[in-house]
Amino acid sequence: MSTPSTSSATTPGTAEPVIEVRDLITHYGDRQILNGITLDIRRGEIMVIMGGSGSGKSTLLRHLLGLEHPTSGCVRILGSNLASLSPDALIDLRKKMGVAFQGGALFSSMTVGDNISLPLREHTKLDQRTIDIMVRLKLEVVSLAGFEDLMPSELSGGMIKRAAFARAIILDPKLLFCDEPSAGLDPVVASAIDDLILKLREALGMSIIVVTHELDSAFKIADRITVLDRGDILMIGTVEEVRNSANERIHNLLNRRFEDEPINPDEYLQRLTGQSA
Amino acid sequence: MSTSDGEPGFIERLGRRTASGVEEFGFGAALLGEASYWIAVGHWRRQPVRLDAVIVQMMEIGIFAIPIVSILSAAIGAMLAIQGIDTLRTFGAESQVVIGIAIGVTREFSPMITGIVVAGRSGSALAARLGTMKINEEIAALTVMGIEPVRFLAAPALLAMVVMLPALTFWSDIVAMLGAGLYVTADLGITMQAFFDQTLAVLDVGDLLHGLAKSLLFAVLVTVVGVLNGASVAGGAEGVGRVTTRAVVHSIAAIVIADMVVAFLLTR
Numbered sequence: 001m002s003t004p005s006t007s008s009a010t011t012p013g014t015a016e017p018v019i020e021v022r023d024l025i026t027h028y029g030d031r032q033i034l035n036g037i038t039l040d041i042r043r044g045e046i047m048v049i050m051g052g053s054g055s056g057k058s059t060l061l062r063h064l065l066g067l068e069h070p071t072s073g074c075v076r077i078l079g080s081n082l083a084s085l086s087p088d089a090l091i092d093l094r095k096k097m098g099v100a101f102q103g104g105a106l107f108s109s110m111t112v113g114d115n116i117s118l119p120l121r122e123h124t125k126l127d128q129r130t131i132d133i134m135v136r137l138k139l140e141v142v143s144l145a146g147f148e149d150l151m152p153s154e155l156s157g158g159m160i161k162r163a164a165f166a167r168a169i170i171l172d173p174k175l176l177f178c179d180e181p182s183a184g185l186d187p188v189v190a191s192a193i194d195d196l197i198l199k200l201r202e203a204l205g206m207s208i209i210v211v212t213h214e215l216d217s218a219f220k221i222a223d224r225i226t227v228l229d230r231g232d233i234l235m236i237g238t239v240e241e242v243r244n245s246a247n248e249r250i251h252n253l254l255n256r257r258f259e260d261e262p263i264n265p266d267e268y269l270q271r272l273t274g275q276s277a
Numbered sequence: 278m279s280t281s282d283g284e285p286g287f288i289e290r291l292g293r294r295t296a297s298g299v300e301e302f303g304f305g306a307a308l309l310g311e312a313s314y315w316i317a318v319g320h321w322r323r324q325p326v327r328l329d330a331v332i333v334q335m336m337e338i339g340i341f342a343i344p345i346v347s348i349l350s351a352a353i354g355a356m357l358a359i360q361g362i363d364t365l366r367t368f369g370a371e372s373q374v375v376i377g378i379a380i381g382v383t384r385e386f387s388p389m390i391t392g393i394v395v396a397g398r399s400g401s402a403l404a405a406r407l408g409t410m411k412i413n414e415e416i417a418a419l420t421v422m423g424i425e426p427v428r429f430l431a432a433p434a435l436l437a438m439v440v441m442l443p444a445l446t447f448w449s450d451i452v453a454m455l456g457a458g459l460y461v462t463a464d465l466g467i468t469m470q471a472f473f474d475q476t477l478a479v480l481d482v483g484d485l486l487h488g489l490a491k492s493l494l495f496a497v498l499v500t501v502v503g504v505l506n507g508a509s510v511a512g513g514a515e516g517v518g519r520v521t522t523r524a525v526v527h528s529i530a531a532i533v534i535a536d537m538v539v540a541f542l543l544t545r
Contacts, residue, residue, distance in 0.1 A: 063421075067421070090423075092325075094420075094423035105414040119422050122422070122423075177421075
């Protein structure tokens with residue numbers, strides 16, 4: 001809500017948005033998940049989308065990736081409206097986007113190397129030698145050199161995330177999406193993944209969108225943070241701005257305090273007795 | 278119709294079931310159309326269906342199924358011979374058993390048993406693989422990489438299935454006849470040569486094609502049911518188990534019903 005008007009020193013890149021979300025409203029069945037989200041993500045920044053479970057952050061990510069159709073509103077990626085793209089144009093756009101899924105989503109029937117080279121084999125006509133070199137190059141970037149012949153089941157949790165990053169950046173995308181990059185990892189490994197995200201931005205100059213509920217990780221890597229709560233954006237701001245926010249819900253989120261709904265005695269009684277009227 | 282807001286009544290449940298059944302037919306048709314589209318024009322749209330993926334599936338669906346299909350086919354051939362001779366003996370017409378075996382095997386038993394074996398082996402495997410991939414977000418990963426999941430996963434399976442199921446059925450025809458021949462020659466005291474001469478004399482190419490055409494239809498049914506069930510998975514590992522069972526039961530039901538309908542249409 002309080003979008004910073006001045007671009008602070010910690011926000012690199014220009015103000016030109018790579019992703020524009022306008023009044024995005026979505027439903028899951030009859031339940032409304034996102035209540036009109038408006039959000040810009042700028043070129044070259046690391047935007048962390050933060051919120052507790054049920055805040056709608058995963059849903060927002062799926063919409064940014066074009067995996068779901070919104071009820072209303074629109075998502076524009078690199079200037080193209082996802083809803084109005086032809087299938088071919090959408091495929092071309094997707095070559096400019098890389099995604100590291102929460103569980104890695106590596107194909108269990110392929111080796112790590114084949115996983116990483118799949119986009120190259122499907123979208124380019126490069127010969128096998130060049131592909132092998134590019135795979136090794138990306139494995140070096142994520143510190144997994146020499147692991148290309150292993151199967152995903154032979155990797156540890158942190159290594160799977162690294163391999164997923166290598167696959168996500170194999171086509172040198174302009175946009176990198178990371179879903180819960182540090183979830184399920186021990187603090188040391190999680191911190192190494194955060195360093196990897198910072199390194200990728202540094203080395204490859206991508207715009208990176210990270211969805212997470214981990215505060216430490218968010219504060220460490222973010223240029224700006226979007227705080228989601230129950231389908232609404234509570235605030236968009238730099239790490240400092242979010243930290244110093246006076247908003248009570250943000251404060252509770254930061255202090256990991258569960259927020260109780262104020263109890264209405266009549267409603268409460270109805271819920272307990274199971275009577276609807 | 279409904280007693281309260283929470284619990285739908287019988288009519289409403291029936292309606293919803295019917296609607297979702299019709300919906301599934303629609304999804305099936307769409308899937309078949311899309312997979313055929315990629316097989317036909319994928320190459321020109323620079324999104325080809327990969328031959329190596331098709332070959333992997335062919336091995337899995339066809340070659341590795343040869344032992345079990347052979348055993349079952351030989352057993353069914355012998356079973357037909359036993360029952361046929363026993364029944365025809367009442368009329369003293371044992372020597373006519375050959376025609377019953379030849380027609381029964383090529384038109385009905387081989388396509389049906391092969392279809393059921395492939396549904397159990399490969400339809401379930403397809404549903405389980407796709408279901409697991411969906412749960413692990415591998416399908417979403419394919420989509421966001423700009424790789425059509427239908428082209429990448431369903432089309433090779435469809436292509437492999439429509440080639441291998443008729444091929445297996447043809448193999449099953451031969452083995453079942455061999456199984457029947459072994460019993461007939463022993464019981465009626467004729468030579469294997471005589472048995473096969475008689476078989477070829479009574480057997481029409483139309484009988485063979487009748488069976489092979491049905492196996493082609495079964496191939497499509499098993500693939501579509503397997504893919505649809507795999508793609509509809511929800512609820513983790515337990516969900517994968519559920520859709521796998523569902524895929525097998527539904528494809529066997531589809532095979533038997535389709536067999537009956539086709540038999541009616543083709544023999545009228």
